[in-house]
Amino acid sequence: MESTREWAEKQDSEDPLSSFRAEFDLPPGVIQLNGNSLGPLHGGVPEALDRVVRREWGEHLIRGWSEDGWWDAPVRVGDRIGRLIGAGPGQTVVGESTSVQLFNALTAAARLRPERTVLVSDAANFPTDRYLAASVARTLGLRLVETTVDGLPGVLARHRGEVGPVLCGAVDFRTGELWDLVRTTAEVRAAGGIAVWDLSHAAGAVPVEVDAAGVDLAVGCGYKYLSGGPGAPAFLYAAARHHDRLDLPLTGWHGHVRPFDMADEFVPAPGIDRARTGTPHILSLLALEAALVPLERAGVAAVREKSLRLGDLLVRLLADRLPAPARPEVVTPAAHHRRGSHLALRCPEASSVSAALMERGIVTDARPPDLLRLCLNGLYVSYTDVFDAVTALGDVRKEMSG
Amino acid sequence: MESTREWAEKQDSEDPLSSFRAEFDLPPGVIQLNGNSLGPLHGGVPEALDRVVRREWGEHLIRGWSEDGWWDAPVRVGDRIGRLIGAGPGQTVVGESTSVQLFNALTAAARLRPERTVLVSDAANFPTDRYLAASVARTLGLRLVETTVDGLPGVLARHRGEVGPVLCGAVDFRTGELWDLVRTTAEVRAAGGIAVWDLSHAAGAVPVEVDAAGVDLAVGCGYKYLSGGPGAPAFLYAAARHHDRLDLPLTGWHGHVRPFDMADEFVPAPGIDRARTGTPHILSLLALEAALVPLERAGVAAVREKSLRLGDLLVRLLADRLPAPARPEVVTPAAHHRRGSHLALRCPEASSVSAALMERGIVTDARPPDLLRLCLNGLYVSYTDVFDAVTALGDVRKEMSG
Structure with missing residues (x-):
């Protein structure tokens, strides 16, 4: 019963989030x-963006920076994202x-621990994290x-007293494994390091x-998971206790304490405003806000x-409905936490499988060497x-092996 | 005659660019x-952006990166801007x-001259240039x-053999003075330095x-002058002769030689592709392209x-139509080159004058301490x-002194 389409339809009919799907x-x-x-x-989003373009930019021109709240947008949208990740305002x-925010x-982070000589980075981090960690x-x-x-x-034990920044991804971008952010943060801080998290696969999820x-x-x-559109701007969180000593390299004029003084020297704004960089990409930023x-x-x-329920269903359906030779191994841990x-899913020729699913209207992607990723966002x-x-996956696997 | 509104109207009627104004x-x-x-x-722009949002993002989803040319956009739009500044493709x-591109x-630039110990920056540069020069x-x-x-x-003579990067603005953001980019570039290179130009007030103008x-x-x-919208993305030009040794700190995965290999180490792409950073802000970027x-x-x-003619007209009208006490000094050099x-225009209470002009529908701005800026873009x-x-300026000055 729990592996039938009727059962799935019944879940949808009882799902308090089901109405959101139609909004997308x-x-x-x-x-x-x-x-x-x-x-x-x-x-x-299109309506909000059209208003920004035609009314704010088109009609208000430069006044958009004050009258339409463009100037405040990086911190206003920042606070809204902050609420989604448990960050108080500011x-x-x-x-x-x-990449730039990394x-x-x-x-x-390194400048908060000037005496420390080691930067630690999660080897399973997304490539851009690893490349930027190496560059820094x-x-x-x-x-x-x-x-x-x-x-x-x-590593913290072997390099006792040496480790400054520690960059970890909250969720493994390949396997979907969720790490214990609380425990790891505590470990890093107990060792005197600075815990820097990439929340790309966690924020909103x-x-x-x-x-x-x-x-x-x-x-x-x-x-x-924030669905802000292709290349939507990234966010940076810095705990308030560090703000006064937060010494950022990207000292753009929007981070100045009095930007319109056009002063000779950079004096960072108090609070998170110092982490503003140059003029923000308003169109992309306000699409994200909407x-x-x-x-x-x-x-x-x-x-x-709901996402966890969808994941449980996926695992069960794979076991119940796909014969063993066609059944891919689920790499992601079963435990919810x-x-x-x-x-x-470990799957030979994952890229070809993903392409064949795309032809059937099912959008997935593949990551080397052999992982098929299925994102189960409960919102839509x-x-x-x-x-x-x-x-469809069963059909595709059957065809490809046939 | 040449100081009457009728004369100005006649110029507009004969202006080959006059039809562009109505397109804005x-x-x-x-x-x-x-x-x-x-x-x-x-x-x-709104139509182009709406297509990007509704059709490309909305309907094509992730396929936008390949089918709609999102992946190539940073270098495709780069080449189009390149043509406007005399840069060959790539x-x-x-x-x-x-700020980030600076x-x-x-x-x-500094890494192209690892033995050099001095970074020179134009003291009249826009603040963000000065702040980033100091940070680097x-x-x-x-x-x-x-x-x-x-x-x-x-400076080049005093620091012979020491100067690496030299950052200059092609046009002074305050005074509107245009510098001799050809001569200064030659001076910097003759001294063994690396000429880095901020073309913000030059590109397209x-x-x-x-x-x-x-x-x-x-x-x-x-x-x-590129009119790409509030916070439209910036551009970076690097001469082809430097590409092989161009060692950029912002090693985002889009600059990798084979980004989808998700390789362990950053290997820069050949050519200008290595200067790509993270995922580009597609909405803002494609608005700029349009x-x-x-x-x-x-x-x-x-x-x-046309911009020079408009400037000549402005100078003449100030002299002919504004009585001496109300006539602001033109700070920008008269010579076209x-x-x-x-x-x-040097103008006491420039900010108040700009605000009063805004009330009359005339959009200008002011820069400290006492400059009113009037941009004469021949396109519109x-x-x-x-x-x-x-x-209107005469009226405002009269009112403010009255």
Whole structure:
């Protein structure tokens, strides 16, 4: 019974979030299981953006900076994202790309511990994190040590008194494994280090409480679970206790204490405003702001709860409906507290499988060497979607092996 | 005769660029003299952006990266901006803010001259340039020397063999003075330095030939004369002769030689692709691309020629129509080869004057301590606009002194 389409339909009919799916402008027949790469378009975004373009830019021109709140947007949107990750107001700012924010955060983290000589980075981090960690280490003359989150306690012990910044991803972008942010943050801080988290696969997807966990710095992406649109600006969180000593390398004039004085020297603004950089990309930034509305209405906790249910259903359907030779191994941990919001399936020729699913309207993606990723965002993925995706996956695997 | 409104109207009727003004969505009664701060909205932009949002993002989802050309956008739009500044293809990339591109360019410039210990920055540069120059110098352990462009030969002589990067603004953001980019570039290179230009007030406004001048690196802004919208992404130019050794600090995964290999180490892409950073802000970037169309159709040379005529008219009208006590001093050089595309007027209480002009629909801005800036972009400013602005300025000055 629990492996039938009828059962899935019944779940949808009882799902308190089911009405959200229709608010997203998904083309008919498309099942969007790749919101961990690019969240879909919410119906409120085009209208909001059109107002920004035609009325604010077109009619108000330069007055948009004051009258339409453009100037405050990086910190206003930052506060809204902050609420989704457990950050009190005045600690989050939005702008630039995640790569740039990583450079900014890691450099500032190192400067908070000027006597420390080692920068630690999660070996399972997304490539851009690893590349920026290497660049910051080289630029500042630090030694880069890569480890897994599991291996971190050993690294902290071996380099006692040497470790400054520690950059970890809250969710493994390949396997979907969710790390214990609270415990790891505590370990890093107990060792005198600075915990820097990449929340790209966590913000808007899993409950994160950066303030309560004592996180030092964090960055994250605007276009995955926040659905802010292709290349939506990234965010930077810095705990208030560090603000006075937060010495960021990207000293753009928007971070100056009195930007319109056009003063000779950079004097950082108090608070998180110092982490503003140059003029923010208003169109991309305000599209992101509009995209936050449905997530705020639904609440991260409810989205997360449904996402876990969808994941459980996916695992069960794979076991019940796919014959053993066609059944891919689920790489993501089964335990809820160890699972992010996508499931990774080990699958030979994952890229070809993903392409064949795309032809059937099911959007997934593949990551080397052999992982098929299915993102189960509770905001717009239905139980029936999961059922249909598993059916299609079975068909594709059968065809490819036939 | 040449100081009457009828004469100005006749100029407009004979102006080959006059039809462009109507293509911009300027509100009725508004005279936009502040395109050096925020260019106005061209009528082609909202439609282009709506297509990107609704069709590409909304319908194509992740396929937008390949099918709609999002992946190539930073270098495709870069090449289009490159043509406006005399850069051959494959040397210009678009993304992030000008502040971030300054950090990237100055660090790479310093690394091209690892034995050099001095970073020179134009003391008249826009604040963000000065702040980033100071940040790069501090981060890399270089000595920062500020000078004016006039004083540069003396600095190069005093620090013979020591000067690496030299950052200059092509047009003074306050006074509107246009510097001799060709001569200064030659001076810097003859001294063994790396010429880095901020073209924010030049790109799309004055003819610049970066290739022919032998410029090493350049950055510039997308929202001034390129009219790309509030916070439009910035561009970075790097001469092809430096590409193989171009060692940029912002090693985002989009700059990797094979980004989808998700490899352990950053290996820069050949050519300008290595200067890509993180995922580009597609909405802001493609709005900028659409905004380039009218400028490409008109041509920078024609826009520049008209801009100079508008400037000449403004100077003459101030002299002819404003009584001496109300007549502000024109700070910008009169000679065409020394004049950028805005005129700066010395004017007590410049901010109040600008505000009073705004109430009359005339958009200008003020810069400390006492400069009123009037941007004369030939693409959408008419001769009649200049006449009406001078009349309004006379009225405002009279009222304020009365």
